[in-house]
Amino acid sequence: MASMTLRDVQKSYDTVEVLRDINLDIADGEFVVFVGPSGCGKSTLLRMIAGLEEITGGELRIGDARMNDVPASKRGIAMVFQSYALYPHMTLYNNMAFGLKIAGKSKEEIDVAVKRAAKILHIDHLLDRKPKALSGGQRQRVAIGRAITREPSVFLFDEPLSNLDAALRVKMRLEFAKLHDDLKTTMIYVTHDQVEAMTLADKIVVLSAGRIEQVGSPHTLYHHPANRFVAGFIGSPKMNFIEGEVASIGADHVKVQLAGGTQLVAVDGSNLKVGDKVTIGIRPEHLAIDASGQIHATVTAQESLGDHAFVYTTYAGAPDGLILRVPDEDEYVHGRVIQLYADPNRCHLFSADGNACPRVKLQAAA
Amino acid sequence: MNDPMKAPIWVGVLGWAVALVIFMPIFIIAITAFKTEQDAYTLSLFFTPTLQSFHEVFERSHYLAFVTNSVIVSFGSTFLSLAIAIPAAYSLAFFPGPRAQKTLLWMLSTKMMPAVGVLIPIYLLAKSAGLLDSVTGLLIIYTLINLPIAVWMAFTYFNEVPKEILEAARIDGASAWQEMLHLLLPTSLPGLASTALLLVILSWNEAFWSLNLSSSNAAPLTVFIASYSNPEGLFWAKLSAASLLAVAPILCLGWIAQKQLVRGMTFGAVK
Numbered sequence: 262m263a264s265m266t267l268r269d270v271q272k273s274y275d276t277v278e279v280l281r282d283i284n285l286d287i288a289d290g291e292f293v294v295f296v297g298p299s300g301c302g303k304s305t306l307l308r309m310i311a312g313l314e315e316i317t318g319g320e321l322r323i324g325d326a327r328m329n330d331v332p333a334s335k336r337g338i339a340m341v342f343q344s345y346a347l348y349p350h351m352t353l354y355n356n357m358a359f360g361l362k363i364a365g366k367s368k369e370e371i372d373v374a375v376k377r378a379a380k381i382l383h384i385d386h387l388l389d390r391k392p393k394a395l396s397g398g399q400r401q402r403v404a405i406g407r408a409i410t411r412e413p414s415v416f417l418f419d420e421p422l423s424n425l426d427a428a429l430r431v432k433m434r435l436e437f438a439k440l441h442d443d444l445k446t447t448m449i450y451v452t453h454d455q456v457e458a459m460t461l462a463d464k465i466v467v468l469s470a471g472r473i474e475q476v477g478s479p480h481t482l483y484h485h486p487a488n489r490f491v492a493g494f495i496g497s498p499k500m501n502f503i504e505g506e507v508a509s510i511g512a513d514h515v516k517v518q519l520a521g522g523t524q525l526v527a528v529d530g531s532n533l534k535v536g537d538k539v540t541i542g543i544r545p546e547h548l549a550i551d552a553s554g555q556i557h558a559t560v561t562a563q564e565s566l567g568d569h570a571f572v573y574t575t576y577a578g579a580p581d582g583l584i585l586r587v588p589d590e591d592e593y594v595h596g597r598v599i600q601l602y603a604d605p606n607r608c609h610l611f612s613a614d615g616n617a618c619p620r621v622k623l624q625a626a627a
Numbered sequence: 628m629n630d631p632m633k634a635p636i637w638v639g640v641l642g643w644a645v646a647l648v649i650f651m652p653i654f655i656i657a658i659t660a661f662k663t664e665q666d667a668y669t670l671s672l673f674f675t676p677t678l679q680s681f682h683e684v685f686e687r688s689h690y691l692a693f694v695t696n697s698v699i700v701s702f703g704s705t706f707l708s709l710a711i712a713i714p715a716a717y718s719l720a721f722f723p724g725p726r727a728q729k730t731l732l733w734m735l736s737t738k739m740m741p742a743v744g745v746l747i748p749i750y751l752l753a754k755s756a757g758l759l760d761s762v763t764g765l766l767i768i769y770t771l772i773n774l775p776i777a778v779w780m781a782f783t784y785f786n787e788v789p790k791e792i793l794e795a796a797r798i799d800g801a802s803a804w805q806e807m808l809h810l811l812l813p814t815s816l817p818g819l820a821s822t823a824l825l826l827v828i829l830s831w832n833e834a835f836w837s838l839n840l841s842s843s844n845a846a847p848l849t850v851f852i853a854s855y856s857n858p859e860g861l862f863w864a865k866l867s868a869a870s871l872l873a874v875a876p877i878l879c880l881g882w883i884a885q886k887q888l889v890r891g892m893t894f895g896a897v898k
Contacts, residue, residue, distance in 0.1 A: 313794050334800040346791035350813045359809070360799035411799065 263324040263414035263447055264289045270319035272305060279305055280471045292441050295451045296458040297468035304419055307451045311417050312336050339408035340417040345400045347392040353403050354388040360411045378406040398429045418450040437461055455495055467491050489615040492542045498571060503541040503578045507533050513621050515610055517541055520577035522555025525605040527623035533612060542609035545571060548585035554602035558583050560593045659867035667863035680868035688851060690872060697847035699762055701830035704769030705823050712777035717807060720785035721793060734775040742835050753840055762845045765837060769830045777826060784818030820887050831877045848873035
């Protein structure tokens with residue numbers, strides 16, 4: 262078990278900078294998820310922690326020890342690869358025993374550790390098979406088993422579920438959560454799937470274009486995104502964005518002029534001035550159909566998901582359109598104009614540079 | 628008739644025809660070796676087989692000494708080439724620097740130079756180093772001329788090994804040496820085996836350097852065959868018997884290893 266600190270960590274290939282200003286504290290036993298779109302540098306960051314990529318600048322500490330120049334084999338970590346990276350010529354038993362054999366552990370110790378891990382992962386009946394005789398899910402378990410047997414101080418997972426089918430992904434996701442509960446070891450998990458991030462993480466690190474956009478609990482990221490990128494990235498379907506201009510600024514709200522109406526947003530607008538271009542963010546579940554609503558949107562499609570449905574609309578102020586969540590039994594035909602109401606307390610406001618205004622609670626008299 | 632998995636008949640016929648053409652010289656050598664010198668001048672398939680030529684060959688020259696030299700030189704140089712080529716290919720395949728591709732091409736380019744172009748410098752070098760007509764000298768020369776091929780082939784096979792397997796081993800605590808020993812070598816074994824076999828064959832067949840740099844002490848089988856073509860004329864039956872004795876060991880090795888060889892050559896193409 263160990264905590265981890267990254268200070269001003271940076272990575273460049275020749276003149277191309279792929280990661281910069283990475284500052285992060287990971288507590289002992291925490292489950293941290295790195296999430297971000299493809300190419301944002303999340304896997305590179307994980308590989309730097311693992312010792313598979315050199316750290317160009319800054320400092321990495323695991324526990325109290327500086328790890329920049331410690332080889333991967335000596336960092337006390339275990340990693341599960343996206344491709345599983347099982348040793349193809351070895352049986353499962355030997356796959357899981359390899360690290361312990363290298364470490365010079367006795368036969369008895371190895372046997373105990375391998376059997377224990379196999380039991381946890383329900384692969385104890387497969388131990389004398391070779392990886393090619395296994396299904397994707399089983400291979401994934403072996404890869405995890407190989408990591409567990411070594412009792413590392415930190416587990417690293419590089420998109421471990423992306424090669425599995427949807428049903429298995431959900432199942433394995435729960436197992437990861439259970440594994441973390443059982444082992445209570447620091448885990449770092451890389452994914453581009455924000456559902457995995459939301460369900461597993463104690464702490465999510467959102468990366469974009471080589472920078473950390475925001476670090477926080479799933480709740481914080483969902484309800485208090487620091488900027489437009491995080492707001493749009495976390496949540497499915499993604500948050501609606503409506504372009505507007507600041508009309509007036511109150512103590513606990515900002516009034517925004519939209520195309521054909523105004524909208525109150527309960528934020529601290531002290532950084533803004535009247536006339537500034539801003540973007541309102543509102544999640545699909547927080548848009549309501551209401552005759553008093555000033556947003557007149559035109560329905561383009563309805564997507565039924567059984568227990569609820571999403572209605573897709575176009576609206577002059579929203580280049581990407583607006584999506585709202587409705588009960589499944591309601592039906593909205595193409596071309597119908599609906600009036601939408603957004604609760605000011607549920608809205609987010611982003612300034613022209615993309616940063617969020619701090620949200621506050623709207624007083625009743627507003 | 629239209630089974631897509633079955634090759635059309637002409638492919639089979641062509642294959643057999645090509646195989647026959649390639650095999651013909653070996654076949655002629657094989658039957659000539661069992662003829663008398665008089666019969667040897669005809670291509671007739673009807674003759675009384677005799678071991679006379681073999682007796683004369685064994686009487687005239689010390690076959691075993693030549694075989695021993697051939698075995699030492701070809702297996703020894705193969706071992707040395709691989710010992711140097713495997714680490715080189717490992718580093719080129721898994722930790723390529725900015726000049727890795729150029730280095731590989733440069734290595735291959737050395738094979739494009741005609742050997743005769745460096746005969747005199749190498750002869751003089753071998754002479755001053757006391758390596759003329761010595762097994763050590765041939766070992767060094769064979770190792771060096773085969774090294775580019777060994778590096779290229781090992782590099783190709785290593786490229787087929789998923790990088791993550793080695794990374795996983797590194798994280799599992801393995802040193803570079805353990806990575807090579809426990810993962811790289813076992814997973815690329817078919818490829819390396821066919822590389823080794825090819826190197827043995829190339830060294831076994833090598834005639835240019837062995838004829839020029841050795842005469843008696845270190846002479847391998849190529850020199851043994853050449854000794855039967857002399858100013859008094861060609862003795863076809865004895866020459867054939869000697870040739871058959873020279874190619875027989877490597878032919879057997881190739882036969883035994885053919886499965887491995889084919890697997891190695893197509894390694895990666897079929898997963």
